Amino acid sequence: MITLSKLAKTFNTRDGKVTAVDQIDLTIEKGEIFGVIGYSGAGKSTLIRMLNMLEVPTTGEVSVAGKNMNTLSQRKLREARQEIGMIFQHFNLLWSRTVAENISFPLEIKGVPSTERKTRVEELIKLVGLNGRGASYPSQLSGGQKQRVGIARALANNPQVLLCDEATSALDPKTTDSILELLIDINKKLNLTIVLITHEMHVIRKICHRVAVMENGRIVEQGPVLDVFRRPKEHMTKEFVKQVTEPEETEEALKHLFTEEGIGHVLQLTFVGGDAKRALITDLIRKFEVTINILQGKLSQTQDGSYGSLFINVTGDEHHIIEAIDYIRKQEVEVEVIHGE
C-alpha cells in the first residue's frame, strides 16, 4: 500500500543543513495499522508529511496506493490527497463551520453534489459516534469529540490510507483510549490502512500491528509489535518499551531494595503471548529450593496478544538459583538478572 525508498529530507536552517529524515526504506501493507514512535525531533513528523507531500522529499520516492507521489502534477497530487485522510494533534478544524459543515468540507473540495454530501455527512456522524452534535461548533465540543470530527472529516472521501499525526497527544488517557478504539473499529470495518506517529508506547501497544522506532531521522528498529516488545534490541526501543511495561516508580522502588541487606537476586521476567498465563512461579518453587518474593508485575494487551513483565526476588543457595534461572530460560521466558550476579 505504501512504499518508501531511500527517502530523505534536509532542511536549510540558519545553523546549516539539518537532516530530518535520513534514507528511510519502508513498506506498509494494506489494512495494517503501522506505528512510528520517536521522541520529538526524531523526524517522524516530517516522515508522515512526506506521505502526502505536505513536505516535499529532498531525495527518494514515496508510493501510496500505487501512485508515485513525487512525480504527480499539482492537479493529480490534489486528487491523490483526496484518497489520503489525515488527522492532527490539534484537530485543525474550521471554527467558523459547524460539525456537519466541517465534515462536509473535503466533500465540497472534491465537488460532491450537495444532496449526496448531506447523506454522507449523516453516515459519518454516526460512524464516529457524534449523533445529534452536527449543528454544534467545534468550540462547543470536548477534545475527544473534536478529534472524532477530525476522523469523520478524514474519512469523508473514502480514503485508502489514514495518516495520524500525534492524534491523541493532546487528549487525556481515557479519551485517548476511546479514540484508539474508534481507530481500531474503523480499521476493521473499512480495511483502512492507518499510519500513525506518536511518542507514546501506550498507543503503539494498544492498536498497532507493526512498529518502527525512529531516532535522528533513521528507523533504528522495526517489526511486529509483540516481537519488538519481547526483544527490543536498541537502547531507544528498550526505553519506549519500558513506558508501558513498568510503572514509572518501579525503577526507583527497586533501586531502594538493592540497598537492603540480603536482598539476593532480583530477576525481571518477560512473558509474551500464551506464556503469560503459565504457572511458572509455582513450578519454580516446587522444583528448586528457592524462596520467591514477587515485587512487581504488569500485564498489557497488544493487538496480537498479551505481554507481561514480572519482577521477582529469589533467595536460596547460589547453585539452586542458577538452576532456577536456567529453567526459566528453557521455558522461553525472557529473563534478566537485574541485581545480585
Place this chain on the structure above:
Amino acid sequence: MNNLLVGSILLLENVNWVNMWEATAETVYMSLIALLFTFIFGTILGLLLFLTARGQLWQNKIVHSIIAAYVNIFRSIPFIILIVLLVPFTSALVGTMLGPSAALPALIIGAAPFYARMVEIALREIDKGVIEASKAMGASNSQIIFKVLIPESVPALISGITVTAIALIGYTAMAGVIGAGGLGDLAYRDGFQRNNPDITLIATMIVLVFVFVLQFIGDYFTNKLDKR
C-alpha cells in the same frame, strides 16, 4: 457677552438646518462610497500581501515588496497632505475639484492601505494547521482562499472595516480643505470661522452619533459571527 454666547449655543439660533442636513448627506455619501471601494481594494491588497509573503501560497518576494511599499507609504502620509498631493490626479480622474466626489480618490487611496494591513493581520491570525489540513484534503489555492482564509477571518475583517469606517469619517472632515463639503467643512467654515459655536456643536454631535452607531453595528456582527 458671555451669557449671550452660551444662550446662542443652547438656543441653536445660528444653525441652518437645511445646510446641516446637506452637509450630513455629503458626509454620508463620501464615507459610504469611500468605504465600499476601500473594502474592495483593501481586501484585495491585504490578501495579496498575505499570500505573497514567505511560506504562503503565492510566495513572491517582488510582488510582496511592491505592495508592502505602497501600503507603508500611503499609510504614512498624513491625510491632509495626501489630499493636496493628489489634486492633479483627482482633477484628471473626476474632472472637477469641487463637491464630495472630488474627495473620493484621496479617501480611498488613503484608507485602502490602512484596511489592507488589517486584512493581512486578520489572515495571519488563522491557525497554520487549518491551512495545512486543507492542503492535505486536496484543496486548491482558490478553495483555500474562499473556503478557509476568508470565512475563518470574518470577525477580524468586520472589526477591521469598522475601525476603517470610523477613520474614514475623520478623513471626510479634512476633505473640506479642497471644498468637498460635509460636516467637517461646515463646522470649520460656518462654525469656527464665523464664530457660531452652536453649528460646530451640532456637527460634532452628528459625527459622534455616526461613530457610535457604526461601532455598535460592527461589534454586534463581530461577536455574532465569532464562533471560537
